[in-house]
Amino acid sequence: MTNTNIQLTSTINEDNKLTLALENIEMPQPGADEVVIRIEAAPLNPSDLGVLFSAADMTTAIQSGTEESPVITADVPAQFMPSLKTRVGKAIAVGNEGAGTVVTAGSSPAAQALMGKTVAVIGGGTYRQYLCANVQSCLELKEGTTAKEGASSFVNPLTALAMVETMRAEGHKAIIHAAAASNLGQMLNRICIADGIDLINIVRKEEQETLLRDMGAKYIVNSSSESFIADLTAAIIETGATIAFDPIGGGELTSDILNCMEVAAARDMKEHSLYGSDTFKQVYIYGALNRGPITLNRNFGFAWAVNGFLLFNALGKLGTKTVMTMRKRVADEITTTFASKYTHEVSLAEILKLESIAGYSKQATGEKYLIKPQA
Amino acid sequence: MTNTNIQLTSTINEDNKLTLALENIEMPQPGADEVVIRIEAAPLNPSDLGVLFSAADMTTAIQSGTEESPVITADVPAQFMPSLKTRVGKAIAVGNEGAGTVVTAGSSPAAQALMGKTVAVIGGGTYRQYLCANVQSCLELKEGTTAKEGASSFVNPLTALAMVETMRAEGHKAIIHAAAASNLGQMLNRICIADGIDLINIVRKEEQETLLRDMGAKYIVNSSSESFIADLTAAIIETGATIAFDPIGGGELTSDILNCMEVAAARDMKEHSLYGSDTFKQVYIYGALNRGPITLNRNFGFAWAVNGFLLFNALGKLGTKTVMTMRKRVADEITTTFASKYTHEVSLAEILKLESIAGYSKQATGEKYLIKPQA
Numbered sequence: 001m002t003n004t005n006i007q008l009t010s011t012i013n014e015d016n017k018l019t020l021a022l023e024n025i026e027m028p029q030p031g032a033d034e035v036v037i038r039i040e041a042a043p044l045n046p047s048d049l050g051v052l053f054s055a056a057d058m059t060t061a062i063q064s065g066t067e068e069s070p071v072i073t074a075d076v077p078a079q080f081m082p083s084l085k086t087r088v089g090k091a092i093a094v095g096n097e098g099a100g101t102v103v104t105a106g107s108s109p110a111a112q113a114l115m116g117k118t119v120a121v122i123g124g125g126t127y128r129q130y131l132c133a134n135v136q137s138c139l140e141l142k143e144g145t146t147a148k149e150g151a152s153s154f155v156n157p158l159t160a161l162a163m164v165e166t167m168r169a170e171g172h173k174a175i176i177h178a179a180a181a182s183n184l185g186q187m188l189n190r191i192c193i194a195d196g197i198d199l200i201n202i203v204r205k206e207e208q209e210t211l212l213r214d215m216g217a218k219y220i221v222n223s224s225s226e227s228f229i230a231d232l233t234a235a236i237i238e239t240g241a242t243i244a245f246d247p248i249g250g251g252e253l254t255s256d257i258l259n260c261m262e263v264a265a266a267r268d269m270k271e272h273s274l275y276g277s278d279t280f281k282q283v284y285i286y287g288a289l290n291r292g293p294i295t296l297n298r299n300f301g302f303a304w305a306v307n308g309f310l311l312f313n314a315l316g317k318l319g320t321k322t323v324m325t326m327r328k329r330v331a332d333e334i335t336t337t338f339a340s341k342y343t344h345e346v347s348l349a350e351i352l353k354l355e356s357i358a359g360y361s362k363q364a365t366g367e368k369y370l371i372k373p374q375a
Numbered sequence: 376m377t378n379t380n381i382q383l384t385s386t387i388n389e390d391n392k393l394t395l396a397l398e399n400i401e402m403p404q405p406g407a408d409e410v411v412i413r414i415e416a417a418p419l420n421p422s423d424l425g426v427l428f429s430a431a432d433m434t435t436a437i438q439s440g441t442e443e444s445p446v447i448t449a450d451v452p453a454q455f456m457p458s459l460k461t462r463v464g465k466a467i468a469v470g471n472e473g474a475g476t477v478v479t480a481g482s483s484p485a486a487q488a489l490m491g492k493t494v495a496v497i498g499g500g501t502y503r504q505y506l507c508a509n510v511q512s513c514l515e516l517k518e519g520t521t522a523k524e525g526a527s528s529f530v531n532p533l534t535a536l537a538m539v540e541t542m543r544a545e546g547h548k549a550i551i552h553a554a555a556a557s558n559l560g561q562m563l564n565r566i567c568i569a570d571g572i573d574l575i576n577i578v579r580k581e582e583q584e585t586l587l588r589d590m591g592a593k594y595i596v597n598s599s600s601e602s603f604i605a606d607l608t609a610a611i612i613e614t615g616a617t618i619a620f621d622p623i624g625g626g627e628l629t630s631d632i633l634n635c636m637e638v639a640a641a642r643d644m645k646e647h648s649l650y651g652s653d654t655f656k657q658v659y660i661y662g663a664l665n666r667g668p669i670t671l672n673r674n675f676g677f678a679w680a681v682n683g684f685l686l687f688n689a690l691g692k693l694g695t696k697t698v699m700t701m702r703k704r705v706a707d708e709i710t711t712t713f714a715s716k717y718t719h720e721v722s723l724a725e726i727l728k729l730e731s732i733a734g735y736s737k738q739a740t741g742e743k744y745l746i747k748p749q750a
Contacts, residue, residue, distance in 0.1 A: 050649040087647035249673060272462035274425040275685050288673065296669040298624060302661075302685040308677035310650050 003027070006373065007128030008348055009091040010052050012076055012084055018056035020072040020352055021065070023091070028132035030106040035114050037133060040147035042098030042126040043340065044351075044360055044369040045155050046287065052094050054087070055080035058361055063354045070352040093125025095371070099141065099150035103130070110135045118145055120153030120331075127348060129373045139331055148342075149335050151370060152183075155311065157330040157338040158323075159286065160187040162314040163245050164197060165322055170282065174198035176236070176244035178253055179289060180220075181208035181365050183340055189217050190337045198239035200232070202253070208365065223253065229260060236264040244283045245309065250290030254283045254306060255297045262300035276301015284309035289363075342370035378402070381748065382503030383723055384466040385427050387451055387459055393431035395447040395727055396440070398466070403507035405481040410489050412508060415522035417473030417501040418715065419726075419735055419744040420530050421662065427469050429462070430455035433736055438729045445727040468500025470746070474516065474525035478505070485510045493520055495528030495706075502723060504748045514706055523717075524710050526745060527558075530686065532705040532713040533698075534661070535562040537689040538620050539572065540697055545657065549573035551611070551619035553628055554664065555595075556583035556740050558715055564592050565712045573614035575607070577628070583740065598628065604635060611639040617654060620684065622662030629658045629681060630671045637675035651676015659684035664738075717745035 005027050011019045030036050056074040065071035076084070098121055105115040119138040124131055141150040167175050177188055180201035192199040193216050200219040201212050209220050219239060221231040235241070242265075244257045258281050265279035281300060286309035296306070315323050330338050346369060350356050360369045380402050386394045405411050431449040440446035451459070473496055480490040494513040499506055516525040542550050552563055555576035567574040568591050575594040576587050584595050594614060596606040610616070617640075619632045633656050640654035656675060661684035671681070690698050705713050719742070725731050726746060735744045 047649065083641075084647060086644055090647075092647075255668075266458075269461055272459060272467075274422065278688075286677075291673070293630075294671040294673060296671070296681075298663065298666070298669060300683075302683035303688060305680055305682040306671075307680040308675075310677040313653075313678060 005128060005130045006348055007125060008094050008351065010054065010094050011091045012054060012056075012088055014088060016076045016078055016081060018054060018072075018074045018076055020052065022069050022348055022352065025128070027130055030104055030111065030132050032106040032108045033111055033135055034106045034132050035102045035111050035119070035135060035138065036104040037098075037100045037119060037121055037131050037138070038103050039098045039121075039126050039128060039131050039373045040100040041151035042095050042371045042373065043152045043155075043342070044371060045096060045152075046289075046363055047155065048094060048096055048127075049361065049363070051092060051096075053361070055084060058357065061354060061357060063352070065352075068349055070349060072352050072354070072357070093128065095124075095126030095128070097122050097152065097154045098126030098131070098371075098373075099147040099153065100131075101147070102138075108135070114138060114140060117141070118147055118150060120150040122154040127351070127371055127373065129348075139327055141331055141334065145331075145334055148370065149339070152340040153330050153334060153338070156184045156187055156340065157334075158315065158326060159311050160184055160191055160338075161326045161329065162311060162318065163188060163284075164191055164195065165318050165326065166284070166314060167197070167243050169318060170243065172241070172243040172282070174200070174239035174241035174243075176200040176202065176232075176241045176257055178202045178223075178244065178246040178248055178257075179287075179365070180217075181205075181211055182247070183368055184247075186212075186215060187338055189215055193217075194337060198241065200235045200239060200241055202232070211366075229256060232256070233260040233263050236260055237267070242279060242281050246283055246285050247287030248289045249285045249287065249294055250292035252295050252297065254285065254294055257283055258300040258304055258306075259297065273301075276303065278303055280304070282307070286310070341368065343367045344369045345372055345375075346370070347375035348373050380503060380505045381723055382500060383469050383726065385429065385469055386466045387429060387431070387463050389463060391451045391453055391456060393429060393447075393449045393451055395427065397444050397723055397727065400503070402505055405479055405486065405507055407481040407483045408486055408510055409481045409507050410477045410486050410494070410510060410513065411479040412473075412475045412494060412496055412506050412513070413478050414473045414496075414501050414503060414506050414748045415475040416526035417470050417746045417748065418527045418530075418717070419746060420471060420527075421738055422530065423469060423471055423502075424736065424738070426467060426471075428736070430459060433732060436729060436732060438727070440727075443724055445724060447727050447729070447732070468503065470499075470501030470503070472497050472527065472529045473501030473506070473746075473748075474522040474528065475506075476522070477513075483510070489513060489515060492516070493522055493525060495525040497529040502726070502746055502748065504723075514702055516706055516709065520706075520709055523745065524714070527715040528705050528709060528713070531559045531562055531715065532709075533690065533701060534686050535559055535566055535713075536701045536704065537686060537693065538563060538659075539566055539570065540693050540701065541659070541689060542572070542618050544693060545618065547616070547618040547657070549575070549614035549616035549618075551575040551577065551607075551616045551632055553577045553598075553619065553621040553623055553632075554662075554740070556580075556586055557622070558743055559622075561587075561590060562713055564590055568592075569712060573616065575610045575614060575616055577607070586741075604631060607631070608635040608638050611635055612642065617656050619658045621658055621660050623664045624660045624662065624669055625665030625667035627670050627672065629660065629669055630673075632658055633675040633679055633681075634672065637679075648676075651678065653678055655679070657682070661685070716743065718742045719744045720747055720750075721745070722750040723748050
């Protein structure tokens with residue numbers, strides 16, 4: 001173990017400035033139920049970008065500091081400052097998940113059992129070299145799994161599994177997924193193929209259709225196609241999908257999905273009803289790729305719901321037993337069903353360089369960054 | 376008992392024409408568990424208008440027939456015909472509820488017990504003189520209750536009670552109600568005052584504020600006021616309301632309600648979260664006074680839901696025991712808590728006159744029509 005423990009922090013100050021910087025913090029001492037993990041790999045997820053940049057206008061970003069320890073500053077538009085008051089003046093540690101080796105363990109048997117093991121970890125600011133975490137936040141990886149393979153064991157795998165478990169718990173039988181060519185979407189595809197669940201993948205580019213088709217996806221509809229509404233309706237009729245997950249939010253896609261579900265449901269109605277079909281139609285919005293207004297053009301009766309969907313709330317609803325089963329499945333299948341692909345590997349310092357920011361802030365489908373804090 | 380049994384029907388034919396007419400049907404014979412009710416009073420609810428006019432353009436309405444038996448015809452715009460195919464060519468009986476005297480009863484003890492009684496009834500086309508109904512669809516009114524007093528025992532009273540019971544079942548502690556000066560809104564006010572529940576009434580006119588204030592309402596906010604958002608937020612902070620019922624749907628009111636709830640919830644947050652507050656915020660849309668798009672301007676985090684709300688689905692979720700208690704309360708308090716006020720009383724023939732249609736089709740707050748099929 002070295003004497004450095006570099007971590008990346010994001011700070012917004014009263015002067016409407018965002019500062020991203022590295023700092024050398026103390027080496028942590030674990031409590032009884034805690035372990036210290038040498039973080040060897042951590043993914044840059046969309047949710048991490050939200051913490052990192054917050055409401056700053058990154059077109060104003062300036063790089064200063066040194067080559068080994070760059071500092072980024074950017075302006076936060078004044079109108080966003082009131083909503084950020086709980087984080088002003090605080091150096092926020094960034095990084096939702098990662099993986100590495102347990103180098104120190106607390107006195108409890110659960111902590112001791114992890115000593116020397118490769119574990120994945122959730123929470124706490126993983127963009128650092130050594131992280132102290134409760135054993136509950138750790139997932140022991142199978143012998144032979146590398147930190148890179150296990151770095152994304154929580155956010156995407158558990159979200160994809162939570163979608164399938166939510167479908168089951170709420171009595172639906174097939175799923176619609178929007179922005180389906182994402183890393184998460186690819187995982188959901190593999191789960192649904194393995195579990196024999198019909199999944200309708202909504203994409204917006206031909207190459208995304210090809211990607212998913214090559215992975216074995218059966219139902220793929222392209223929202224850029226002129227026949228999108230007809231194609232989606234036909235797929236819903238064939239699969240009986242009445243639940244959808246949409247990371248976009250803004251725009252009319254959620255509305256289109258509900259209307260197509262209703263057209264499919266109304267086909268079987270013998271009697272006209274003012275209130276539409278009895279078939280309950282559910283869309284969960286789990287992201288905000290489009291922050292604009294969500295427009296619902298209501299021709300879908302009264303049996304419907306649109307909900308926000310957040311992983312930790314969803315896990316709470318599913319209950320501990322289901323969640324433990326989900327976690328075990330992730331550990332067992334981390335190199336297959338739940339494998340993540342990274343297009344870029346960067347050090348903590350490289351994350352704070354303008355050319356890296358220009359790359360990862362695009363959130364392009366198919367591009368994914370892995371941070372290696374020990375590099 | 377006379378030999379006539381006049382009923383009002385609404386028919387859409389292949390020629391894109393709506394026809395409203397009276398017809399003399401056979402006097403019904405009750406089965407074992409059924410009773411025949413002489414309908415003496417039936418309200419014209421917004422949902423009845425939907426069945427009556429369907430998608431017809433009532434500005435094209437023409438009156439023909441006789442003074443005693445008028446006939447109304449109107450054009451149905453061609454684009455709506457495909458969605459109406461399950462009702463084309465069928466004479467639909469109109470009228471969701473009503474009240475009257477049981478004049479014939481089936482052989483079962485439950486049916487016999489209602490003989491000669493004044494009952495309220497739900498379903499089956501109450502805009503007629505004699506209706507055969509299952510005893511389950513009947514609510515025996517207390518001795519001395521008139522048919523006029525009991526005519527609106529189901530739709531508004533059970534909807535208002537279902538809102539309160541849904542609030543309780545889903546763990547909320549105060550309610551927001553939009554378009555709150557309606558007959559239903561006034562009932563909800565009386566229930567909430569009686570049960571000690573905080574209710575925030577959203578209205579859009581000063582005279583509606585006055586009306587509700589005079590009824591003892593404590594929280595009234597006017598959506599036409601410049602300080603609406605601030606007023607609503609203040610009322611939410613004071614009451615802790617996290618559930619709302621909105622009969623309007625189209626426009627931005629649902630969104631405004633969610634955003635005000637979130638501002639109220641976020642006040643107490645110690646730490647900044649990208650995902651907004653943990654406070655779950657629920658809006659139920661139970662009508663379609665505005666059929667335009669629902670626009671959600673999402674600054675309310677991820678813990679939220681917007682659902683369609685339909686009385687019969689809501690009763691199903693609440694369960695038989697709760698519903699039986701609700702029905703008993705309606706019968707007990709039909710002249711107080713659940714009293715309806717009618718501004719117009721009309722015969723079946725009068726409903727089919729152009730001057731009446733011009734009046735009741737406006738759905739003006741505070742105006743309500745009562746049909747007297749025996750007049």
